[in-house]
Amino acid sequence: xxxVGLHLPTLSVQEGDNSIINCAYSNSASDYFIWxxxxxxxxxxxxxxxxxxxxxxxxxxxxxxxxxTVKHLSLQIAATQPGDSAVYFCAENDPDSSASKIIFGSGTxxxxxx
Amino acid sequence: xxxxxxxxxxxxxxxxxxxxxxxxxxxxxxxxxxxYRQAAGRGLQLLFYSVGIGQISSExxxxxxxxRPQDRQFILSSKKLLLSDSGFYLCAWSVPGPVxxxxxxxxxxxxSVL
Numbered sequence: 001x002x003x004v005g006l007h008l009p010t011l012s013v014q015e016g017d018n019s020i021i022n023c024a025y026s027n028s029a030s031d032y033f034i035w036x037x038x039x040x041x042x043x044x045x046x047x048x049x050x051x052x053x054x055x056x057x058x059x060x061x062x063x064x065x066x067x068x069t070v071k072h073l074s075l076q077i078a079a080t081q082p083g084d085s086a087v088y089f090c091a092e093n094d095p096d097s098s099a100s101k102i103i104f105g106s107g108t109x110x111x112x113x114x
Numbered sequence: 115x116x117x118x119x120x121x122x123x124x125x126x127x128x129x130x131x132x133x134x135x136x137x138x139x140x141x142x143x144x145x146x147x148x149x150y151r152q153a154a155g156r157g158l159q160l161l162f163y164s165v166g167i168g169q170i171s172s173e174x175x176x177x178x179x180x181x182r183p184q185d186r187q188f189i190l191s192s193k194k195l196l197l198s199d200s201g202f203y204l205c206a207w208s209v210p211g212p213v214x215x216x217x218x219x220x221x222x223x224x225x226s227v228l
Contacts, residue, residue, distance in 0.1 A: 102217055
């Protein structure tokens with residue numbers, strides 16, 4: 001669900017290690033999920049998406065996993081690089097809306113240790 | 115290719131003054147359009163979305179309004195700004211993808227109300 005009032009949690013990862021960013025959703029009817037990356041002072045950028053009829057989808061260095069049983073979504077970044085430092089948001093299509101209404105989660109700030 | 119233009123990049127306005135932020139999309143027809151607001155270090159709050167000319171859905175009751183006078187133009191307005199209107203305003207458009215509908219964001223407007 002939407003948590004726009006919360007301060008962003010932070011994940012600190014050693015450069016070269018894998019990063020795992022987690023997200024929980026509340027509506028079991030949600031059928032489409034997206035991960036976005038937002039660098040400081042910029043608009044969010046699309047990373048990867050997944051439909052509820054899938055449990056895994058891979059991109060370049062990124063993998064999204066969907067566990068519908070526990071309503072959990074994760075983004076895995078392989079071999080984390082300094083350029084991966086950003087805030088990462090999960091988002092979902094609101095299944096209760098007749099139009100394409102996309103709701104964002106609270107976000108996680110990823111910082112990279114050299 | 116599709117592009118989204120949002121201006122101005124930064125804006126400083128006194129309390130009680132009017133506001134007009136404009137967003138235009140090129141290279142696509144009949145996009146869904148969105149306005150989000152982001153407080154410093156926080157998540158994204160959906161303010162308005164539009165599925166067509168003159169069709170506006172409001173998510174958060176407040177002193178802001180939105181209009182869509184043309185297919186690819188989305189305007190965010192206020193008659194009298196409040197201090198609490200300060201934030202990072204993002205326009206976005208969406209297009210159906212192979213998996214679902216994804217958002218593309220503008221570069222944002224940093225609004226400071228003093």
